[in-house]
Amino acid sequence: MRTCRLIMISNPDLFHWTNPDILRRPFIASPDGGDFTYRDLLRLVGCWRGFIRRQGYVKHTRVALAMSDSPHTIAATLALWCEGHIACPLNLHWPAEARGTFLSDTLGADVCIAFPPADLHLMKGAAEPPGVGLSRNDIAMLLYTSGSCAAPKGCCLTLANLLGNAMAALRNMPLGMGDVWLLSLPLFHVGGWGIVLRTLLAGSALALPDENSPVPARVTHVSCVPTQLARWFEHGIDLSGLDAVLLGGAPIPGRLAEGATHRCIPLFTTYGCTEMASQVSTTRPCDSGDIESLSTAGYVLEGHEARISEAREIWLRGPCLATGYWQNGTVVDFRNAEGWYPTGYFGYFDRAGRLCVLGRKDNLIISGGENIQSEQVESFIFESGLVSRCVVVGRDDMTWGQRPVAFCEWLEGGDEEELVTYLMAYLPRYKIPDAFLPWPAAEMRRLKIDRRMFQDLVQPRALNNAR
Template sequence: MTDLFHWTDRKTLVRPFLLSSDGDLTYGDLLRLVGRWRGFIRSRQYAKPTRVALAMADPLHTIAATLALWCEGHIVCPLHLHWSGEARAHLLETLGVNVCIAKPPEPRHMNDVAKPLDIGLSQHALAMLLYTSGSCAAPKGCCLTLAALLGNASASLRNMPLGIGDVWLLSLPLFHVGGWGLVLRTLLSGSALALPARNAPIPAGVTHVSCVPTQLARWLEQGVDLSGIEAVLVGGAPIPRILVERAVHRDIPLFTTYGCTEMASQVSTTRPNERDDFESLSTAGHVLEGHQVHIAETREIFLRGPCLALGYWQNGAIIDFRDAQGWYRSGDFGYFDEAGRLCILGRKDNLIISGGENIQPERVEGVILESGLVSRCVVVGRDHPTWGQRPIAFCEWLEGGDEQELATYLSAYLPRYKVPDAFLPWPSVPKSQGLKIDRKEFQRLANHSLNRALESENRKNLTRQSRNQGFSSPTLPSFP
C-alpha cells in the first residue's frame, strides 16, 4: 500500500502543509499535532477498533485527528457540520458510535507520542465511514478502506501530478469524499493546502482549485482572478458547454471529472492535454487507471475496482452492494463517446416520468444554461393529475432574461414534452448547504407552488359562485 507517512522525512517536514490568513503550518507542525492527538486517543483507552465521529470545524485538527485515529487502529466517521442536532444524533445511533469529538481537547490533555508514525489498521479493513451527499435520497454510510482512499488518490495523481510548490485550495468540506481526496493527494505528493480566505474566493498562492459548475460560473461573473491557477477541477454535476467555452476563452485550465463516495472520489477525469478542448471538457474525461466502468443497456453506469467501498453500513454491519460479478450500480446514466470519454447524462433518482416519457432534468438544465438567459437553474418534476409529473424550472435570471424568451429558445432545442411548464424564481434562501443542489427541497417547493395555485383557483371559483349564486367545480391550472 502507498506509504501515507512518507512526508515525515527531514526535507519534507520543513515544507508548508497548510496556508491560511492566520499563518502557515509546516509538515513538521502536522507531525507534532498528530503525535499529540495520538496521546489523547491513547489516554481514552478506546477498544480497537472504535468508531469515532468527528464534527470539528477546524480542518487542521480534523486531518490530524484522522491520521492519529488510523495510527491507533480506529475508524473515522466525519459528520456533516450543517446537520441538525437531531439528525446528527440519529446518525450516531445508526453508526453505533459511542465517541463523538466536536472540538479539540485542551492542550493539557494532549500528550506527545513518540514517532515514527505507523498505521494500526489493515489496508483492507474499514477505515472511514463517510456519508454520501443525500442530494437525491437519504444519505448512506459508505464503508471505505485505506487501500481504496489511497488508491484513488494515487490514480488521480498519475493523471494530474502535484509537486513541491503546488497549493490546492481546501474548498471542499472534510465530511465530503472530495475533501479527503484533496487531503490525501496533498500528503502523498508533499504539496500544500490552503484554507479559503474571508475576503477572497481564491487566496494568493493557490495553484489548484476544485469546484462545482455553479461555483465556477459565479467566479466568472464576479471577475475573480484565476490567472495564476494551473488547474481547475470541476465536478459534482455535468458542466454546461457554454460554461466550458467561457472558461477556455479566458485561458482557465479546466479539468472535468466524475466521481462518487462509493469509489473513494474520482472515477474519470480529463487529461492535461485536453485542457482547452471543448469536446473533451464537455465530458467527464477518461476512466482513471485501476478503475472499471461498464455501461448497461439502460445506460446506467456500473463501477468496479480496488477503490470500491466495502458496502454500506446498516444495523451494525457492512452490507455489500456489489452484484455477483463485483459491480456497483451507481444510479447514474451515461455513455462512452467515440474517443472513449465518459459522458454523464444524469441521476436515475432525478428522472421525471411524464405521460410515459422519460425526462432527464440535468439535460434540460444544460439547454437552459446554454440560452445565456439565466445564471443557474434546477429542473424538477411537479405532480400533475394527468401526466403524473411535469418539469418545472427554478431560474435565477440574468439581466434581460424573461420566461417567454426562454420558452421560445427551449422549444427550438427540446421536444415539447421536455419544455418546463413553468419558470419559478430562484428561492431567496435555498436550504441546500452542501456541494450539490438539494433536489428534494426544490421538489417540495415545486409542489408547494402547485398547492398555492390550486388554492388560488379555488378561491376564485368560490368568489364566482357567491356572485352567481350557482356552483362550479374547482378547476386545475392548465398545462400545455
C-alpha cells in the same frame, strides 16, 4: 456492455511526509507566509494520538468528528488511523437533531469529538514515529454520500480505497512539492479528503478558504463544483494563473466550459462518487481548452473499471470501491449479482473512450409515456445565458403522470418568455417546463442541489401550503 481496461496501482505510504526533507515544508500555506509546516502537523498528530490513547478506546472504535475544516480535523483523523480506529466526519450543516439520529441510529458511533480538547497542547505525544494501526483492508473512514437525491448513506472506505484513488488521481494530474491545493470542499465530503490525501502523498501544500479572497495567493490547484466556478466568474475572480481547476460534482454546462477556455483557465472535468473514494474519471492535461473533451467526464482512471449496462447505467468496480454501506452496525454490500456497483447514473463512452454522464435514473421524468431527463433540460436552460442556476423536477399531473417544472435563479435581464422562446428552438414541446418558479431562499447558499427539497416544493400539498 463495454468495459474499460483495469490497471493495478501501487501501494502508497501515507506517512512518507515524515521524511526530514519534507517536514520543513509548508503543509498549510498562508498568504502572509505564516505557514503550518509538516513538522507542525507531525506534532499535532502526536498530541491527538496522546489524547486518543488516554481515552482507552478499543481498536476499531468509530469516532465521529464534528469539527470545522482545520488542521485539527486532519490531524485527529491521521491519529485515529495510527491508533487503529475509524474516523467518521460529520456534516456540520445538518440540523442537530439529524446529527443525533445519525450518531445513535445509523452510525452507531462510540464517541463524538466536537472540538479539540482545551489541554490538547499539553498532551504527551506518542514516542514512536507515526504508522497506520489498521490493515489496508480495514475500514478507515465512514463518509456519507451527498444525499442530493436520496437519504445520505455511510460508505465504508478502507485505506486501500482512499489511498488508491488518490494515487490514481495523481498519475493523471501530478502535484509537485511547490504546489498548493485550495481546500475548497468540506472534510465531510469525499472530495475534501481527496484533496488532503493527494497533498499528503505528493508532499505539497493545502490552502484554507478565505472569505475575503475566494482563491488566496499561492494557490495553484482548485477543486470546485459548477456553481462555485460560475460565482467566481460573476465576481471577476481571475483564475488564469492557476495550474489546474478540477470541476465536477454536477452536470457542467457547455457555457461554463467555454467561459473557462476563453479565460485561459486550465480546466479538468471529472466524475466521481463517495463509493469509489472520489474520482472515477477525469480529463487529461492535454484536454484543457478542448471544448469537446471538457463536455465529457474524461477517461476512467487507472485502477478503476467502468461498464455501461444494457440499461445504459454506469457500473463501477475496482480496488477503490468501498466495502459497502454502514447500516445499524452492519456493512451492507451494494454490489449487484455480477459484482459491480450500479451507480444510478445513465451514461455512455464516446468514440474516444471518454465517459459521458447523462444524469441520474431517479431524475428521469416520464410524461405521457415520453422520457424527459432533467439534466438535459437543465443544460439547455443554462445555455440560454439567462440564469445562474436552475433545477428541473417532475410535478404530478393527472393527465400526463408528471410534467417538468423548473426553478431558476435569473441573471439580470433574464425573463421567462425569452427563455421559453430559446428552449422551443432546441427542445420538443413536451420537454419544456410548464412553470418557471423562483429559486428558493433556503437554497441560496448551498453549492450542492438538494433535489428532494425541490421535488417536495412542487407537489400539490406544498403548493397549497405556500398560497
